[in-house]
Amino acid sequence: MLQINNNVSGATERLESGIAELSEFRESDRPGWTRDVFSESYRASRQWTADRMRAAGLEVFTDAAGNIVGRLAGRNPNAPVLVTGSHTDTVDGGGRFDGVVGVLGAIEAVQQLRESGQVLTRDLLVVDFLGEESNPYGLSCLGSRAAAGELTPADLDRTDYRGVTLGESFASFGLDPAAAMASHWARSTPLHSYIELHIEQGPTLEQRGLPLGIVTGIAGIERLIATFTGSPDHAGTRPMDDRRDAMVAAAEAVLAIRSEGCGAPNHGVATTTRVESESRSPNVVPSLVRTVSEVRSVDSEWLTGVRGRLAEEILTRAQAHGVDVEFNWSTDNEVVSASTGVQDIAAGAADQLGVPWMPIPSGATHDAVHMATLAPMGMIFVPSKAGKSHCPEEWTDTADIATGVGALVSTLAALDTTDLPPAARN
Ligand code: HGY
Ligand code: MN
Ligand code: MN
Helix, strand or coil: CCCCCCCCHHHHHHHHHHHHHHHCCCCCCCCCECCCCCCHHHHHHHHHHHHHHHHCCCEEEECCCCCEEEEECCCCCCCCEEEEEEECCCCCCECCCCCHHHHHHHHHHHHHHHHHCCCCCCCEEEEEECCCCCCCCCCCCHHHHHHCCCCCHHHHCCECCCCCEHHHHHHHCCCCHHHHHCCCHHHCCCEEEEEEEEECCCCHHHHHCCCEEEEEEECEEEEEEEEEECCCCECCCCCHHHCCCHHHHHHHHHHHHHHHHHCCCCCCEEEEEEEEECCCCCCECCCEEEEEEEEEECCHHHHHHHHHHHHHHHHHHHHCCCCEEEEEEEEEECCEECCHHHHHHHHHHHHHHCCCEEEEEECCCCCHHHHCCCCCEEEEEECCHHHCCCCCCCCCCHHHHHHHHHHHHHHHHHHHCCCCCCCCCC
16 A cells, blocks of 8 residues: 655645636636636646646646646556546636645645656546536536537527527537547546545534535436416516516525425435516516526436426426426436445545545535546545535635645555456446
């Protein structure tokens, strides 16, 4: 077992300077840290990330889907490779640690492996995946989805609020959409395993006083765009019992979606994140309203039933107001279990380091969902202060990140010498 000193002196400085420097790349006119996919700040940050990988001794290339890949050569170039990484794009008004901890932590892990002087048997790939965050196209994990061969022509035809297709956005970023769609990694590089370091983005680890979480599974996500059509009327003269008010039907749908999430028997959440009315005047009864919602769970049986339950509830309430509803459902990702083999190896590494941990489900989705189709997948979580994430208050102490990096290094070293059964889904 490769022994790494987790109190590597340079780690704290490298991690803190990396987070600070990467945080400089953000949209100046947006709150918090906003570096959304295809934006200029994100484009500029990609060069910084590639340079950071090179400085750690990685051989860097960008694949056709815009994923930045750093390679650390192993002794046996023919052995299936190890992969670790995450993303550096953010949500609108996000924080500095979501995804970034996994990319900079992976680069730091390479630094520590090289400083230890020992060479892995397998090549190690460190990846900054393109566009992990959910976006106006309703499709998260663009780069890892492409790597898994799951980016489809229909995906590229999706349009955003401006009517721009995803394919056009790829092209505006200097990427050939057809080549991105064809960049399935399984065809070129046999993978041994994938392990991702990430902040928990919830309160559990901090509440339990634990420095590490080993992920058991990642929630599936169902997305809904619902369009409510009523009829416009003078807001001052139309009697209350004779209206077809689209906004009222949308409001009742928002509450129905919330109660669906609150009623999940095991694990489930449901959120409406946007309500848009076409009415521009304050004195017209709204006739056209669109809502954007998502429902998540690691309980695939409950999640499968969500569409039917919500469609019935929302339609019944809307019809009571004489309002029509159109449902546009999409599955962002299915529920995915982490590899038990990788979980056991990560747990063994943490135990070996004397670091306490707990098994934990992930309510957040990750590139690991798509990498799980290519190789046995695992994730290591580090605590989020007050469980806050996707906001400027997002914070993880450097000491916790360093502990996560130590566990990542030890897990990679153990994976390097372990044969694993192939991924459940290829
Ligand atoms: O939406 C998510 O769960 C992730 O942060 N993209
Ligand atoms: Mn993330
Ligand atoms: Mn996120």
